[in-house]
Amino acid sequence: MAAHITAASLGGPRFNDHLTNEGRRAVENGIWLCQQCSRLVDADDSAYDVADLIEWKTFAEAAAAVELRGYVVRKGRDFAALEAKMPELIEEMRTDLRSKPFTREIIALSKRVIYNPGPIPFFSYFHEDHDELLAKLQICEHYGAVYDVRRNDVPRWNLSEDFAEYLHGQ
Structure with a gap:
């Protein structure tokens, strides 16, 4: 589901009062998350800061670009x-x-x-x-x-x- 990196409205998780309304609606402020992760991220915004969400989004977009070229991206195991x-x-x-x-x-x-x-x-x-x-x-x-x-x-x-x-x- 589509989620906001910084909240769309005052009082929401990770609200940034320096963003304009247009900036809050911008693609750059959006991230795709499953429903469970979306709830988890918004329920504890101190555990998931803006930098973490931007890193997730950046990695997911890079992985998708690599997969579109026919490669497989998989998470390494410990x-x-x-x-x-x-x-x-x-x-x-x-x-x-x-x-x-x-x-x-x-x-x-x-x-x-x-x-x-x-x-x-x-x-x-x-x-x-x-x-x-x-x-x-x-x-x-x-x-x-x-x-x-x-x-x-x-x-x-x-x-x-x-x-x-x-x-x-x-």
Whole structure:
């Protein structure tokens, strides 16, 4: 819904008495927000100042311009928050990556299975070592830490370069 960055009338959230009536109605003083965010922003105008709203609008317009050119804009995820959810698995990945810094493929297996995918190096993570391993790897995928490269019905992923850099840096 259309919302005002500074209030349209005296007494409204973030009212700016230096603006003219025309300035209050101008596109530059407008921002598109969902209904819930619009209410939230206006209910606590001290938590959301004019500078924050202008930054949001500027970013949203820049992202839209990039997307119109055929690119995808997505919010980065906090890998530290991911690590807090599954510290043992992430630490194992970090240790593995330190031993083989150019390996990116990971495979989820049972210890009862012997698997040889060929010459591509990979890390193995075992269901017996990590409760709900596939669910954890799916969450890693949602965070952009890994992406699915499944072949031959074998669950496998590649580490994203952003995540590999995070693991190297910690």
